[in-house]
Amino acid sequence: MSVATNPIVIRGLQKSFGAQMVLNRIDLTIDRGKTLAVLGQSGTGKSVLLKIIIGLILPDSGSIEIEGQDIATVPRDRLNEIRKKIGFLFQNAALYDSLTVAENVDFPLARNTQLSREQRAQRVRELLSKVGMEGAADKLPSEISGGMQKRVGLARALALNPEIVLFDEPTAGLDPITADEIDGLIAGLQKERSMTSVVVTHDIHGVRFYSDRVVMLREGTIVMDGTFANFEKSKDEFLARFLKTAA
Amino acid sequence: MASSVGMGRPRNMHLYVSVIVLALVAGGIAADRPAGGRSWTGSISAAASPLVRFIEWFGELGAFCGRVARAAFTRPFEFRELISQMESIGARSLPLVALAGAAVGVVLSLQTRASLGRFGAKSMLPSIIIFSMIKETGPIITALVVAGRVASGIGAELGSMKVTEQIDAMEASAVDPFKYLAATRIVACILMLPLLTVASDFCGILMGWVSDTLAEAISLRLFLNSGLNGVTFNDFIPPTLKTAAFGAIMGAVASFQGMRAKGGTAGVGFATTSAVVISSLMIIVADVVLVRLILVFFPA
Numbered sequence: 001m002s003v004a005t006n007p008i009v010i011r012g013l014q015k016s017f018g019a020q021m022v023l024n025r026i027d028l029t030i031d032r033g034k035t036l037a038v039l040g041q042s043g044t045g046k047s048v049l050l051k052i053i054i055g056l057i058l059p060d061s062g063s064i065e066i067e068g069q070d071i072a073t074v075p076r077d078r079l080n081e082i083r084k085k086i087g088f089l090f091q092n093a094a095l096y097d098s099l100t101v102a103e104n105v106d107f108p109l110a111r112n113t114q115l116s117r118e119q120r121a122q123r124v125r126e127l128l129s130k131v132g133m134e135g136a137a138d139k140l141p142s143e144i145s146g147g148m149q150k151r152v153g154l155a156r157a158l159a160l161n162p163e164i165v166l167f168d169e170p171t172a173g174l175d176p177i178t179a180d181e182i183d184g185l186i187a188g189l190q191k192e193r194s195m196t197s198v199v200v201t202h203d204i205h206g207v208r209f210y211s212d213r214v215v216m217l218r219e220g221t222i223v224m225d226g227t228f229a230n231f232e233k234s235k236d237e238f239l240a241r242f243l244k245t246a247a
Numbered sequence: 248m249a250s251s252v253g254m255g256r257p258r259n260m261h262l263y264v265s266v267i268v269l270a271l272v273a274g275g276i277a278a279d280r281p282a283g284g285r286s287w288t289g290s291i292s293a294a295a296s297p298l299v300r301f302i303e304w305f306g307e308l309g310a311f312c313g314r315v316a317r318a319a320f321t322r323p324f325e326f327r328e329l330i331s332q333m334e335s336i337g338a339r340s341l342p343l344v345a346l347a348g349a350a351v352g353v354v355l356s357l358q359t360r361a362s363l364g365r366f367g368a369k370s371m372l373p374s375i376i377i378f379s380m381i382k383e384t385g386p387i388i389t390a391l392v393v394a395g396r397v398a399s400g401i402g403a404e405l406g407s408m409k410v411t412e413q414i415d416a417m418e419a420s421a422v423d424p425f426k427y428l429a430a431t432r433i434v435a436c437i438l439m440l441p442l443l444t445v446a447s448d449f450c451g452i453l454m455g456w457v458s459d460t461l462a463e464a465i466s467l468r469l470f471l472n473s474g475l476n477g478v479t480f481n482d483f484i485p486p487t488l489k490t491a492a493f494g495a496i497m498g499a500v501a502s503f504q505g506m507r508a509k510g511g512t513a514g515v516g517f518a519t520t521s522a523v524v525i526s527s528l529m530i531i532v533a534d535v536v537l538v539r540l541i542l543v544f545f546p547a
Contacts (some may be wrong), residue, residue, distance in 0.1 A: 056415050080421040094416035096408075111323070150354040156420070
């Protein structure tokens with residue numbers, strides 16, 4: 001597989017915090033337009049992996065190529081150009097709490113596009129409508145529920161029409177019905193836009209629903225890489241236990 | 248002879264005060280670190296550790312300021328956020344600063360009247376109030392009062408944004424938080440402090456007159472004519488403009504402490520407290536240095 005066909009290529013990635021090795025020699029190539037689900041127990045470095053992919057955390061060693069450019073070594077202005085192609089939905093949505101819902105979605109548009117105020121307002125309306133939040137445009141994040149915040153976070157992540165979207169536990173802390181709605185949104189967007197997605201999650205139901213490929217992390221290394229069907233059929237005791245308890 | 252002894256003393260005093268306050272700042276920064284994780288390998292390293300942390304902290308602050316300075320002068324400029332911060336830091340601090348200045352003016356009048364009365368020099372009261380307010384009391388009181396309000400606000404706000412990943416979200420959206428969050432707040436502090444100082448000076452002088460005239464009637468015109476007699480721009484402009492440096496200190500320290508917060512609510516609390524403590528101490532140290540420089544470059 002050539003670099004040009006794979007939007008994300010990770011080679012020999014290592015990351016430690018103090019004496020604790022969080023990611024140990026990770027090699028991962030993600031195909032264009034596919035959805036990769038990253039599973040694993042808490043503290044196995046799943047969120048760290050996402051933050052390294054977008055350049056929020058620097059790796060100790062190894063390379064992370066996004067569209068052929070190593071994110072750890074590119075200059076800051078180039079890094080920002082790469083980031084414009086990546087959407088990131090944070091675990092707790094990370095909405096700017098002093099801005100309204102509409103201003104949150106408008107924030108990346110106002111600073112990274114040449115759109116007029118009216119064009120931006122139209123785009124914000126479209127994005128909020130897509131995630132079912134058009135009625136909450138003028139509310140502050142503190143005035144809406146956790147599930148609604150996730151939806152707004154998703155609208156903000158999609159604002160710049162990214163080619164890659166990273167989801168950090170999109171359904172964590174949500175009730176089953178809201179979690180199902182978020183899973184449906186992710187699957188719908190995937191179908192509609194053919195985006196390359198990496199989803200860090202514990203939500204087995206969602207993984208079955210939208211993932212093309214599943215990777216399981218354990219103690220900083222990949223212990224399984226395959227389809228969800230492979231995952232279900234695995235005889236490995238740890239994988240079977242994870243699947244049974246998470247389902 | 249008396250004057251020659253007096254000539255040598257202030258220079259040494261400045262040196263001693265600088266060393267003492269610098270040590271206090273170092274101690275404040277070292278003591279303001281969260282506890283835990285220490286490994287004392289011996290008495291030498293035990294003694295050196297706070298010093299090393301102090302030097303490390305200063306190095307990191309320097310790197311932070313360098314990055315903010317580069318971001319501040321790179322397009323596109325965040326004028327809307329700057330105006331919003333100027334309103335938040337400047338306009339909303341005005342009542343507090345005016346009240347502090349007025350209170351100091353009254354206290355100056357009350358305290359000095361009794362002292363001057365002993366020497367039969369009550370006629371000097373307007374000059375003492377005005378000189379005191381514009382040269383030192385107004386600027387330092389304004390800086391410390393604003394540091395208490397603004398540095399805590401910036402430390403808490405940015406600290407909270409840091410621990411809730413809002414700053415990470417900003418970076419992930421290809422927006423530079425050093426420009427949008429830090430540079431706008433620091434520049435707003437630099438621009439607003441001198442204006443707030445003028446307001447504080449005005450209120451202090453006005454209330455100094457009110458206090459004075461209640462004790463012994465004197466018209467405002469006579470009070471001002473008497474007090475402003477001999478005041479030059481060198482007495483007013485440099486001390487007022489030095490507060491821009493105080494603004495830079497409080498903005499930079501508070502933004503720095505806020506943006507490196509970690510560990511949830513405890514981290515936000517630490518960022519808030521340390522922003523106020525460190526910026527207040529550094530303002531006092533900077534005042535010693537700036538007063539000395541003003542005396543050298545703008546002699547009376």
